[in-house]
Amino acid sequence: MNSWIPLIIAIAAFTALILIVFIMMKKQQSVTVQLIERDIRNLNLELKKDRQNYFLPHRVEAYQRFILLMNRITPENIVLRFHNPALPAKKVQLDILEAIREEFDHNVAQQMFISSDAWKLVKDAKEETIRIINLAGDSLDVTALSLDFATRIMEISAEVGSMPTDIAAEYLKKELQELF
Numbered sequence: 001m002n003s004w005i006p007l008i009i010a011i012a013a014f015t016a017l018i019l020i021v022f023i024m025m026k027k028q029q030s031v032t033v034q035l036i037e038r039d040i041r042n043l044n045l046e047l048k049k050d051r052q053n054y055f056l057p058h059r060v061e062a063y064q065r066f067i068l069l070m071n072r073i074t075p076e077n078i079v080l081r082f083h084n085p086a087l088p089a090k091k092v093q094l095d096i097l098e099a100i101r102e103e104f105d106h107n108v109a110q111q112m113f114i115s116s117d118a119w120k121l122v123k124d125a126k127e128e129t130i131r132i133i134n135l136a137g138d139s140l141d142v143t144a145l146s147l148d149f150a151t152r153i154m155e156i157s158a159e160v161g162s163m164p165t166d167i168a169a170e171y172l173k174k175e176l177q178e179l180f
Helices: 004-073 075-082 089-113 116-138 146-160 164-178
Strands: none
Touching: 004 075, 004 089, 004 116, 004 164, 075 089, 075 116, 075 146, 089 116, 089 146, 116 146, 116 164
8 A cells, every 4th residue: 555655646746747737838828829919919000000101191182182173163163264254154064064074083083092971072062063053054045155154153152051062171171180
């Protein structure tokens, strides 16, 4: 019976040693997993920062271009650019509509750099401006001149109150400020 005691002590010591090694390996594995997860998080943050640094100038340019577009197609501004007293109202109406569509089409690719809410406001503002231009043109005689057309656009714009182009431009400015 006495010969079994050293064997039991040796087995207990060996078992304790194996248990300690197992616990330490498990802890080491846990620490390693945490370190790897931390490194992955840091790498993702660094990649996100790099992406932001790369895309920020493009985003700023897109906001600038859409704000400029909204300013250029505001009915009052576009009428001033195309007003020619000698031209018939219908001709000026067609020229204005073509200019709005061309300017919009020129900037359409920039939509990828602004929010979908901002893009919707830009599209709606363009459509509302076209609607105002068409409404003014349709309410005039075929013999009306550019001055009559400009006057009618100003009247309709006054009735509308806040122009959709102004609302969109303000929204774009607000979003642009949130980038910084």
